[in-house]
C-alpha cells in the first residue's frame with residue numbers, strides 16, 4: 001500500500017535532511033511529515049542511518065593509505081611525486097598490519 005505523495009516526499013528526505021530543498025519543497029516535506037506517521041518513522045530511520053554512515057565515513061582514509069594511493073597514482077614515470085619528507089613508512093611505524 002503506497003501513497004504517491006509519500007513516495008514523492010521520501011525521495012526528498014536526503015535533500016531535506018541536508019537542507020538542499022527549495023523552501024517550497026522543504027515546506028511540502030515538512031507539512032507531510034506532520035500529518036503522516038509512516039513517513040515520520042521513515043524519516044527518523046533515515047536520519048539515524050545517515051548519522052551512522054557519516055560517523056563511519058569520517059576516518060575512512062588514514063594518511064598512510066592516502067600516501068599509498070598517491071604513490072600508486074604517480075607510478076613509474078609519473079610526475080606527481082611528493083617532496084622528500086612529505087610522508088612515508090617511517091612516519092607511522094605503529095600502523096603496520098599485524
Ligand SMILES: [Zn+2]
Pocket residue numbers: 003005006009032036037038039
Ligand atoms: Zn507519507
